[in-house]
Structures are given as C-alpha cells and as structure tokens.
Amino acid sequence: MATRRPARKASAKGVEEGVPLGTGQIAEPRLVQAAQSDPAKFDALYELHFERVYAFAASRVRDRATAEDVTSEVFHKALANLPTYEWRGVPFLAWLLRIAANAIVDHAKRAARELPAPDDPPEQANDPNVQASEMRAIEHRALLFRLVGQLPAIQKQVVLERFVEQRSIKEIAQRLGKTEGAVKQLQLRAVQNLRAQMEGSHG
Secondary structure (H helix, E strand, C coil), rough: CCCCCCCCCCCCCCCCHHHHHHHCCCHHHHHHHHHCCCHHHHHHHHHHHHHHHHHHCCCCCHHHHHHHHHHHHHHHHHHHHHHHCCCCCCCHHHHHHHHHHHHHHHHHHHHHHCCCCCCCCEEEEEEEEHHHHHHHHHHHHHHHHHHCCCCHHHHHEEEEEHHCCCCCCCHHHHEEEEEEEEHHHHHHHHHHHHHHHHHHHCE
C-alpha cells in the first residue's frame, strides 16, 4: 500500500453502485462489510479516509516522511485487524485515528531512544526536555482518544462529528434529529466527562 496521497477518484473500488462516498454513516457500514468479506475492497475505505488520517499524522509529527510512515502503518494495521472490527455506529475514521494516535506514540518513543552521534551539533530537536514535553503531549492525545471511546454513545457521536469530522452544531443537530441546544448540551456533558476522566487518570 502506497504511503503517498492517491489521486482522488470519482468512485472507489468496492463502493456499491449508486452509493456515493459522501453518504457517511449510510454507505460506510457497507464499505466495511464489503472489505471484511473481500480484503481487496479495503481500497474504498483507504481512498475515503487517507487524507484525514494523513492530515492527523502530519499535524502531530515533525516531518512528512514520518507522517507518511504513520499513515501507512495505520492502514496496514487496520487491514490486518479488520476481521475483528465491529461496526457500532461510530465513524470508521475514529477507529483509524485511534490507531494513528497509538502509532504516533510508538514512533515518538522510538525516536526518543535514538541517541545523536557525538559530533552532531546541538539542536533543539535533540533536547531531552523538548522530547519529554512532546512525548507527554502525544500520550495525552492518545489517552483522550481512548477516553472518547468510553463515553455514552450519543455523547461519543457528537464529539466525533464535531471534532473529528469538523461538522457544525447545525449539521449534527440535523443528522441526529435534535435541536442545536440539545447538541450543545451533549457536547458540554461530553467535554465535562472527558475532563473528569483525564483528571482522574492523572490523580
């Protein structure tokens, strides 16, 4: 599987005729089921989510090569673990980003163990304090993704659509059949729950 961004296509292998990629939760379970039946059809999920997974990785690592390595690792792990994946109404992208967060932590730990050559010039990138700070930030994000998965289903859906899929309150309200005020309350409770769990994990 290539690590470079594939060209966007009008349709993807494995997408059922008449079911566009943009239909989100309507089409995605079908794509997952198709890929579980025939791994060759995983290409549809790859093309659908590659850009967001790559963007997630690129925003959290130092260089493009590492972002590409992380992205490639995410899709290889997702394909390998696809037979055990269960669709529970949460976007497939959330599962991919959870894999990405863990992969980034692993990459950061490996990088932290690498020592510079004695004649290397001192750089901020090799500063143990900087590495430790970045490691804590990455581990914090990985923990956050795990805690989101433990939220009540409706709160989890609001958080994922709001912060992962970048949907507006209005869009989420329409998709859930709720008022914008109700969605805001769900988002607030979710954030409060996450904050409490984060504080508890550090207590």
